[in-house]
Amino acid sequence: MSQNTSMQLVSKASSFLLSKDEQNPNNVRRSLKANIMLTGRINRLDDNLIVNCQLIDTESNAQIWGEKVTLKTGDILKIEEQIVSSLLASLPKRFKKEELSSKSWSDNSEAQAHYMKGRALSYGSTQEETELALNHFREAIKIDKDFVAAYVAIANEKQVQAMFATDTRADIFNEARLAVQTALRLDPNYAEAYTVDAMIKFYQDRDWDAAEASYKKAITLDPNNANALIRYSFFLATLKRYDEAITMAEKAVVIDPISISSLHNLGWANLLDENYEEAEKAFSDALEIHPNWIWGYVKRSYTHMYRNQCDLADKDLNKARNLIGDWGSELLESCFIFVYDNCEITEKKNKAIERYLTRVTESNYGDPIAMGLVYNAKRDFDESIRWHQIGLDEETNSFYMFTLDYVYPKEILLDPRFKQMKRDLNLPQ
Incomplete structure (x- = not known):
């Protein structure tokens, strides 16, 4: 439809x-x-x-x-x-x-069955679910070589797989790129293919002009595609084009008014633009509908922190911790440390840093940018710069963090080494 x-x-x-x-x-x-x-x-x-x-x-x-x-x-x-x-x-x-436009289903019932099974597993929470979804999509195109939606699903799922680092980035994105190119050859007007194509150009190629052209093409072909609007809004926010990012985010919320993705993106764009009350409202609206959304409490704690409401920020982090348990992702744990640091909740900060650096080391780390943020809280800025450079060298998907000025102390933002990293990424200073 x-x-x-x-x-x-x-x-x-x-x-x-x-x-x-x-x-x-x-x-x-x-x-x-x-x-x-x-x-x-x-x-x-x-x-x-x-x-x-x-x-x-x-x-x-x-x-x-x-x-x-x-x-x-x-x-x-x-x-x-x-x-x-x-x-x-x-x-x-x-x-x-x-x-x-072309159909989003296959005339072959067996191919369609594989596609539907893949969709049920898509965005799996585990590496195994992601691989199972991919296998179903691959079987679908073996049976129906003209199944456009299945090619796009493969490309989209490969980018999810990149988050699990199950293969080299080049291998992961090469299959995604080939799948998108095949889909667009079969149907050059399939809007969702351009959304996924833009994501490849954004996360892998880091070609901002090409990524934006694909996002715009997707939205032109399907102005009511909330996913395209959300992804484009995130892209614009990364380039510090906040007014445009908020406009796209608001359009996505109109289309998809109660999903985590649309409300989170609206909160995120407003947070970066320092519209803290609007950001808090978006996160709160999402949490009212999705009360177990961990990142919602963490992001809302930022809005409290920046308005000197540290008791409320700590309360939100406590809710998040109760949902997470003892340990979340490296990035998530670094965010707790960030809020404790800025709110001067010193005892919790020191305990969290000690626990983090005991658990995450040079030999087993997964997220170098998160490690850099932890060293910011320790005021070890040389070590923070070193970890950010590791992230840049490893082509981390978290490169967008380099434009989040609110995350970094002035000692990092003004450091010539950090500025050079942003120039290497062609990101706004």
């Missing part, structure tokens, strides 16, 4: 947050700001699946479109295609694009 209609779609992640009791037109309109909802019901009768679905106007509660499909259980993938085809064929003309 995103590819083939002019509808502004709320993401599945947001819509699925509504409880069963809330899944009615009035709540959808109030909670998601949506004036149309697609709903349905599946019943099993012996070996048959009976699927009823409707498109409903949430203001008038009137049905715009409806479909009933009965198929054998083994034909489940055909139901998806039949429903989508029927919906697109019978939608009122005002919703349709003049030229339809």
